Amino acid sequence: MPAFQVRGAILDYDVTGTTGPLVVQLHGLTSSRERDGQLGLNLARALRGHRILRFDARGHGLSTGTPVEADYGWNRLADDLLALLDHVAPGETVHGIGPSMGTGTLLHAAVAAPERFRSLTLVTPPTAWKSRIAQRETYLANAEMVEHGGIAAFVQHGSTAPVPPALADAPATSITIPEDLLPTVMRGAAATDFPKKKAIAKVEVPTLILAWSGDRTHPLKTANLLHELLGHSRVVVARTPYGVMAWPGLFAEFVTMVEQSEAA
Numbered sequence: 001m002p003a004f005q006v007r008g009a010i011l012d013y014d015v016t017g018t019t020g021p022l023v024v025q026l027h028g029l030t031s032s033r034e035r036d037g038q039l040g041l042n043l044a045r046a047l048r049g050h051r052i053l054r055f056d057a058r059g060h061g062l063s064t065g066t067p068v069e070a071d072y073g074w075n076r077l078a079d080d081l082l083a084l085l086d087h088v089a090p091g092e093t094v095h096g097i098g099p100s101m102g103t104g105t106l107l108h109a110a111v112a113a114p115e116r117f118r119s120l121t122l123v124t125p126p127t128a129w130k131s132r133i134a135q136r137e138t139y140l141a142n143a144e145m146v147e148h149g150g151i152a153a154f155v156q157h158g159s160t161a162p163v164p165p166a167l168a169d170a171p172a173t174s175i176t177i178p179e180d181l182l183p184t185v186m187r188g189a190a191a192t193d194f195p196k197k198k199a200i201a202k203v204e205v206p207t208l209i210l211a212w213s214g215d216r217t218h219p220l221k222t223a224n225l226l227h228e229l230l231g232h233s234r235v236v237v238a239r240t241p242y243g244v245m246a247w248p249g250l251f252a253e254f255v256t257m258v259e260q261s262e263a264a
């Protein structure tokens, strides 16, 4: 696999397809491109005639990490993303898609460099702003849990959490962050948040928001707030696994429509 060195980490990535516009696909906290595939979240899979760039965020999957909490803030992950885009596709505008932490990363990147994005697909937007306060405590407690009981304690605790209806059929998967790095990544997640609402409202990139119901880590309130702020957006909510099965098709159709309206 190709690798890219940025700010002390080596990001593992791959590009499928040889022609067509570039799509960059991100993943969520404690996940990786492989694990998101197992969860049915390889959402660019229905798209044809495009190059798809996928990578593991620093500290996740096959990428290496740094022992610095702030490096896992969404703003810093956005710096990684923009640097990787400069490396793989200098000067090219791209379609970005990413769940949860990937959404936070895309929003920071789009605020910093809106000209790099043709479209954004924000999947299962996580807690943000007001709802981030309680999530922060959860992540700090998780960091301590790993330090005292290892990943096994964290996994055991997570297995008792309610599963959103849209994930009812998802297989069991493993955390992709090494045990010694996980507390650092968790504390980085605890300290981060979306960009300010005013900054998001200035982003004029066409946006599709794919959310699901019944998940406190990805509350519908965030999806709806983003929809209100982003003038060029549409929101679709999945309430069952069938709703999530439709997402690759919805994404492919959205990207095609964005390209057709640019050409018109």
Ligand SMILES: O=C(O)CCC(=O)CC(=O)O
Pocket: 027, 028, 029, 030, 031, 099, 100, 101, 102, 126, 127, 135, 189, 217
């Ligand atoms: O709340 C966060 O920091 C992001 C949570 C996340 O990315 C987990 C997921 O992918 O479900």
